[in-house]
Amino acid sequence: MGGRSQPPSPFFPAAVDDEKQRSGVWLKEWRRRYFVLKGNKLYFCRAAREPAHGLIDLADCLTVKSAEEKTNKRFCFEVATPDSTYYMYADTEQHKDEWIGAIGRAIVKFSSSFTGDQDDDDDGSSSS
Secondary structure, three states, X not given: OOOOOOOOXXXXXXXXXXXXXXXXXXXXXXXXXXXXXXXXXXXEEOOOOOOOOEEEEHHHOOEEXXXXXXXXXOOEEEXXXXXXXXXXXXOOHHHHHHHHHHHHHHXXXXXXXXXXXXXXXXXXXXXX
């Protein structure tokens, strides 16, 4: 009921390309997956009614941004962590933008609370 923008549905159908290096070979294969964002975790599963079989921890996320030019694929975006870059694409431009926004807000929310805790500790330790 509030004015907050939320992802278009609990499950986000998308194809994902998990770019990881294994045994010196880059694996690049698009696979259809369903995603659900809960807090700072982006869970994924093979079908909407199946339990999640993996997750992307947004606490480790470096960036989320459009990746159409990199992949040459419409409605594509990337989620980058120190170890992997996950390329995903949505069914529409609107869904792509909504998910970039939702993931971005989750990253900012986590970062703010983390740095806020450190700042509070610094303030407390400087007064003796």
